[in-house]
Amino acid sequence: MSQADPAVLFAALGDATRLGLLARLADGGASSIARLADGLPLSRQAVAKHLDVLQGAGLIHRRRQGRETQVALRPEALDSARAWLDQVGAQWDERLACLRALVEGDG
């Protein structure tokens, strides 16, 4: 769901703080906003904003559970990114191989 727009997805991943948050989530160390923010040189609000971005990209989803907000990963979103990389990477390799062949055949 959310969206599979690669630009949005990559943009969400294009921030060290957010990558750190994702790593922390993957590590299982924290799943509430306060605990995610704990230890970071950031305010809770800043973390919440980053989570907004990640959620907008479909990388996580938040669920209010009582007083806390549980943050959960959504690995499917990564699949979209990987699909893009695989596709474009293959295309690039192809193209470069083609050019290389041309050059070598030429020289």
Added chain:
Amino acid sequence: MSQADPAVLFAALGDATRLGLLARLADGGASSIARLADGLPLSRQAVAKHLDVLQGAGLIHRRRQGRETQVALRPEALDSARAWLDQVGAQWDERLACLRALVEGDG
């Protein structure tokens, strides 16, 4: 050499214009700045700036050739991004499977 910083790499990919440029390069349609800019609703300078970002992320490299600047793809850069996605993705899947197992075992 460039760098393998995933954040920088993803940030470079996190822009629709840049993705378009990369696609255009992969498509083999253009390899000079003016021709890349041609058809886009952007000035040549704007395109050049985007190329700066892509180059900073190691995704392309530029080589002045006579009057033109040839822009070439560097697929190796994508490997770094893919590596990150693979690693973190695997970790996520693992973590989620673990949580799922806990829940099911609990219920």
Added chain:
DNA sequence: GGCATAGGCAACCTCCTGGTTGCATAATGG
């Protein structure tokens, strides 16, 4: 040489992003 073309550089502008603070709100525990 002289003109057109392709780029690079720098200044400048605007708007979004990342960050902060302050306050309001909802749930938890006495």
Added chain:
DNA sequence: CCATTATGCAACCAGGAGGTTGCCTATGCC
């Protein structure tokens, strides 16, 4: 009910990103 905890919301601020324009340099072509 009251204090505390965990968030959400809004206003606000500084800096960087994306974009433009103007100008200068280098190359190609006549």
